[in-house]
Amino acid sequence: xxAYIIRRLIWTVxxxxxxxxxxxxxxxxxxxxxxxxxxxxVPAAVQMNLERKFSLDRPWYVQYGxxxxxxGTGDLGPSLVLRDRTVxxxxxxxxxxxxELGLLAFGWAVLLGxxxxxxxALKPNSRVDYGAMFxxxxxxxxxxxxxxxxxxxxxxxxxxxxxTSGWTTWQHKILPSFTLGLVPxxxxxxxxxxxxxxxxQQDYVRTAKAKGLRWRRIVTVHVLRNSLIPxxxxxxxxxxxxxxxxxxxxxxxxxxxxxxxxxxxxSARDYSVVMGLTVLLSIIVIVANLVVDILYTVLDPRTRxxxx
Amino acid sequence: MRLRIPVLLAxxxxxxxxxxxxxxGGGGEKEKAGSGGQKAASxxxxxxxxxxxxxxxxxxATDTTSSNVLLNMMDPLVRLGPDLQxxxxxxxxxxxxxxxxxxxxRDDGRWTNGDPxxxxxxxxxxxxxxxxxxxxxxxxxxxxxxxxxxYNNAKPAHAAALRDKVGVKALDDRTLQVTLTxxxxxxxxxAAHHSFLAVHEPTVERxxxxxxxxxxxxxxxxxxxxGWKHDASITLVKxxxxxSADKVALDRVEGRIIVDGTTRVQAFEAGEVDALDxxxxxxADMPRLKELPxxxxxxxxGTYYYGFNLKNIPDVDQxxxxxxxxxxxxxxxxxxxxxxIPASGMVPKGMPxxxxxxxxxxxxxxxxxxxxxxxxxADDPKQKxxxxxxDAPGHKEIAVAVQAMWKELGIxxxxxxxxxAQYLEFLGPPPNDAVYVxxxxxxxxxxxxxxxxxxxxxxxxxxxxxxxxxxxxxxIEQARNTPNDEQRxxxxxxxxxxxxxxxxxxxxAPIYWYTYTNLERESVQDTFQINPLDQFDLSKVVxxxx
Numbered sequence: 130x131x132a133y134i135i136r137r138l139i140w141t142v143x144x145x146x147x148x149x150x151x152x153x154x155x156x157x158x159x160x161x162x163x164x165x166x167x168x169x170x171v172p173a174a175v176q177m178n179l180e181r182k183f184s185l186d187r188p189w190y191v192q193y194g195x196x197x198x199x200x201g202t203g204d205l206g207p208s209l210v211l212r213d214r215t216v217x218x219x220x221x222x223x224x225x226x227x228x229e230l231g232l233l234a235f236g237w238a239v240l241l242g243x244x245x246x247x248x249x250a251l252k253p254n255s256r257v258d259y260g261a262m263f264x265x266x267x268x269x270x271x272x273x274x275x276x277x278x279x280x281x282x283x284x285x286x287x288x289x290x291x292x293t294s295g296w297t298t299w300q301h302k303i304l305p306s307f308t309l310g311l312v313p314x315x316x317x318x319x320x321x322x323x324x325x326x327x328x329x330q331q332d333y334v335r336t337a338k339a340k341g342l343r344w345r346r347i348v349t350v351h352v353l354r355n356s357l358i359p360x361x362x363x364x365x366x367x368x369x370x371x372x373x374x375x376x377x378x379x380x381x382x383x384x385x386x387x388x389x390x391x392x393x394x395x396s397a398r399d400y401s402v403v404m405g406l407t408v409l410l411s412i413i414v415i416v417a418n419l420v421v422d423i424l425y426t427v428l429d430p431r432t433r434x435x436x437x
Numbered sequence: 438m439r440l441r442i443p444v445l446l447a448x449x450x451x452x453x454x455x456x457x458x459x460x461x462g463g464g465g466e467k468e469k470a471g472s473g474g475q476k477a478a479s480x481x482x483x484x485x486x487x488x489x490x491x492x493x494x495x496x497x498a499t500d501t502t503s504s505n506v507l508l509n510m511m512d513p514l515v516r517l518g519p520d521l522q523x524x525x526x527x528x529x530x531x532x533x534x535x536x537x538x539x540x541x542x543r544d545d546g547r548w549t550n551g552d553p554x555x556x557x558x559x560x561x562x563x564x565x566x567x568x569x570x571x572x573x574x575x576x577x578x579x580x581x582x583x584x585x586x587x588y589n590n591a592k593p594a595h596a597a598a599l600r601d602k603v604g605v606k607a608l609d610d611r612t613l614q615v616t617l618t619x620x621x622x623x624x625x626x627x628a629a630h631h632s633f634l635a636v637h638e639p640t641v642e643r644x645x646x647x648x649x650x651x652x653x654x655x656x657x658x659x660x661x662x663x664g665w666k667h668d669a670s671i672t673l674v675k676x677x678x679x680x681s682a683d684k685v686a687l688d689r690v691e692g693r694i695i696v697d698g699t700t701r702v703q704a705f706e707a708g709e710v711d712a713l714d715x716x717x718x719x720x721a722d723m724p725r726l727k728e729l730p731x732x733x734x735x736x737x738x739g740t741y742y743y744g745f746n747l748k749n750i751p752d753v754d755q756x757x758x759x760x761x762x763x764x765x766x767x768x769x770x771x772x773x774x775x776x777x778i779p780a781s782g783m784v785p786k787g788m789p790x791x792x793x794x795x796x797x798x799x800x801x802x803x804x805x806x807x808x809x810x811x812x813x814x815a816d817d818p819k820q821k822x823x824x825x826x827x828d829a830p831g832h833k834e835i836a837v838a839v840q841a842m843w844k845e846l847g848i849x850x851x852x853x854x855x856x857x858a859q860y861l862e863f864l865g866p867p868p869n870d871a872v873y874v875x876x877x878x879x880x881x882x883x884x885x886x887x888x889x890x891x892x893x894x895x896x897x898x899x900x901x902x903x904x905x906x907x908x909x910x911x912x913i914e915q916a917r918n919t920p921n922d923e924q925r926x927x928x929x930x931x932x933x934x935x936x937x938x939x940x941x942x943x944x945x946a947p948i949y950w951y952t953y954t955n956l957e958r959e960s961v962q963d964t965f966q967i968n969p970l971d972q973f974d975l976s977k978v979v980x981x982x983x
Contacts, residue, residue, distance in 0.1 A: 159858075159859070160858070160859045160862045160863070161856075161857075161858025161859050161861070161862055162858065162861070162862065163858075164574060165858070165861055166499055166500070166574070167499075167500075168861065168877050168878065168879065168899065169899065170897070170898025170899045171574070171898070172577045172580075172586075172898065173590075174569075174576070174577075174586065174589045174590035175572070175573070175574060175576055175577055175589065177569075177590075178569045178570075178571075178572035178573075178576070178589065179572045179574070181569070181572070182570070182571075182572035183572075207646075210491055211489075211491050211492065212491060212492040212494065212497040212646070213491075213492045213493065213494060213497070213646055213647070213649045213650075214646075214667070215646075218667075219667075222667050223667065223668060278699065281700065281703050282703065285703065285707050286703050286706050286707045289707065292707070292709060293700060293703045293704045293707045293709060294693075294695055294697075294700045294703075294704055294709075295669070295693060296669060297669075380696055380697050381697050381699070381700055382700065383669075383693070383694065383695040383696065383697065383700055383704075385666065385667065385668030385669035385694070386668075389668075389696070396856065396857065396858065397858070398858050
């Protein structure tokens with residue numbers, strides 16, 4: 130097991146290098162000047178000073194080499210646009226908030242999505258099933274920005290129950306995390322329903338039933354546990370998505386997280402922020418996948434043998 | 438500059454507007470709180486800022502939000518009066534002698550650590566902004582000073598020598614002498630821009646790029662930076678030791694950073710904030726918001742225009758026809774909706790000298806008869822053209838409206854959007870050959886028409902039209918050396934005529950002059966004022982009893 134984890138960790142190095150290289154090349158391909166922030170033309174002298182300051186006047190392989198060296202030492206470089214801050218500052222201050230938002234959203238998804246799926250599967254084609262699947266469809270279909278705007282309008286402006294935006298008290302965190310959690314919630318509900326129905330048809334469930342086990346025990350020990358494997362598989366990339374793909378939710382609810390930087394940094398051609406965040410994202414996804422693979426071995430003994 | 442909101446969010450704004458409009462009945466009559474209301478016991482202003490300030494270093498800041506935070510934390514040499522004329526601030530007076538401007542500083546300016554504010558601070562700060570090593574985006578704001586451009590352009594080896602040649606010198610603690618490259622009669626006004634603020638040398642040298650963090654920063658203005666949670670909040674508190682602190686009513690300004698326009702409006706409507714920073718209201722919400730008693734609008738110095746690529750539309754009569762076919766008032770009423778003013782020229786209304794400069798040629802309403810006459814006179818008019826704009830909220834709707842208006846002239850217009858940074862590269866100058874017409878705007882840096890008219894000189898980096906006329910360049914050069922206002926305005930009139938007058942070349946068709954729209958609680962409406970350069974002075978704000 131340990132050898133397996135170490136092997137996987139070593140593999141992340143070339144993957145991250147490849148990610149850096151591809152992002153770097155893509156950034157070089159987009160037109161646009163990071164130092165021209167408005168329609169105002171940038172005088173040649175100013176442009177030159179900025180390029181010199183941020184080493185953009187060096188050949189690309191030198192820039193790439195320096196960047197990789199920086200990442201190796203944990204230095205993601207200065208932001209080209211936020212002049213008082215480095216990418217490390219941005220990550221250190223903003224990233225924990227996005228993780229918090231993502232985890233809370235994930236919490237909503239697990240808390241509401243999984244039970245909805247279970248209930249629907251236990252009574253297929255019943256009212257419970259249709260109700261759960263209706264909400265799942267709606268949750269899946271409604272775009273974040275619509276849900277967010279409606280929630281703010283009704284819950285905050287009209288009824289005055291919760292603050293409109295911000296990220297200070299727990300009350301501030303309810304609406305954004307719920308909005309962000311809606312899609313994974315709907316996804317989990319459908320996924321759990323599907324796999325549960327499949328598991329319920331398995332021979333070992335029939336055997337368990339035949340030997341007289343109580344239904345509740347069959348469901349919790351045999352059915353649910355085996356049905357959760359695809360959920361765990363889906364969870365890892367989903368977790369990456371909700372931590373980093375929260376741009377719209379963060380923007381509308383004014384959550385000072387990192388999601389918005391994924392988009393604004395590209396528009397602003399803030400190369401170092403784009404690179405830094407991409408590296409970070411890829412590391413998260415790699416780690417999340419690793420965690421999932423380890424969880425598999427806990428949930429499904431059959432996968433244990435193939436790996437050791 | 439403000440951060441741009443993606444299209445998706447514009448869509449959100451539309452949805453929001455629809456839902457909100459459906460939810461509320463029409464607003465009541467607009468009633469202003471009577472002036473001279475009672476001062477409220479609590480002087481804490483809650484406001485929403487539209488962006489995270491990219492930098493609170495006066496040398497590095499380039500955007501409106503940073504600028505407004507800075508101008509309330511720092512003491513500029515001069516501030517701008519209601520007519521944009523400079524009024525004394527830290528400088529109690531100044532003398533102008535040809536190209537030499539001498540500022541006389543008050544003796545009671547203090548940094549928040551107790552150090553006196555001296556002329557040496559300004560000399561240090563301006564030279565620091567010009568230092569090629571700092572690489573300040575707005576270093577060029579200081580290029581009017583002798584030797585400034587040369588120093589900013591210096592190779593590292595020559596920098597030290599050129600630094601001493603920059604024409605800014607502290608003659609003593611209270612006298613700052615500035616030598617300009619030409620008379621530049623607007624220079625004193627320009628000193629109200631945040632690029633001309635002083636920074637505290639020991640603090641900057643000690644903390645480097647981190648000197649603007651709240652635990653390090655040393656300022657010298659009416660408010661102090663008590664907290665700055667990046668992307669979340671900015672808290673300002675009254676600086677009790679400021680030279681005129683007895684005139685400042687507000688004890689605290691609790692600012693939240695809310696980038697999304699619709700959310701800002703909702704935070705206001707939920708009573709969480711009392712004023713917005715004037716960054717504009719979502720166009721889709723405008724019809725409803727305009728009816729609110731908290732709605733305020735202010736004239737702005739800015740021009741929204743369509744530029745022509747003279748290579749692709751070479752005939753001036755066709756450009757005249759196209760400019761005459763645009764129904765500016767209709768665009769304002771039905772599309773832009775923020776009570777903008779139909780633009781007849783490049784220099785916006787409200788600019789000093791406007792009455793002299795204004796050309797009465799381009800009409801506010803479409804004049805199709807004359808447009809068709811011009812079109813008939815055009816030699817080989819282009820019937821298939823392409824109009825480019827940047828993909829930000831509002832521009833597409835205007836482009837679609839103009840497309841329909843030009844259809845009346847038999848012109849088939851294809852409209853194309855581009856992402857902003859790419860768009861700017863695409864426009865050059867010189868512009869890409871695919872461009873026939875392009876959209877841009879210009880917001881003033883300072884209150885002199887020069888700031889708008891110098892754009893159209895042949896060497897200007899902001900002239901994307903290929904318009905180049907040596908006679909025009911000469912006029913602009915002449916204006917730079919004409920200190921007398923009336924004479925200079927007359928020169929500007931001639932320049933404006935060459936652009937948008939009856940015999941002008943019309944490298945642009947101006948659409949509208951900007952306004953700033955805002956929401957302000959009635960308790961602060963009397964004293965919260967935004968000037969035409971988008972600045973607001975919180976030291977003048979008083980919260981009145983509701």
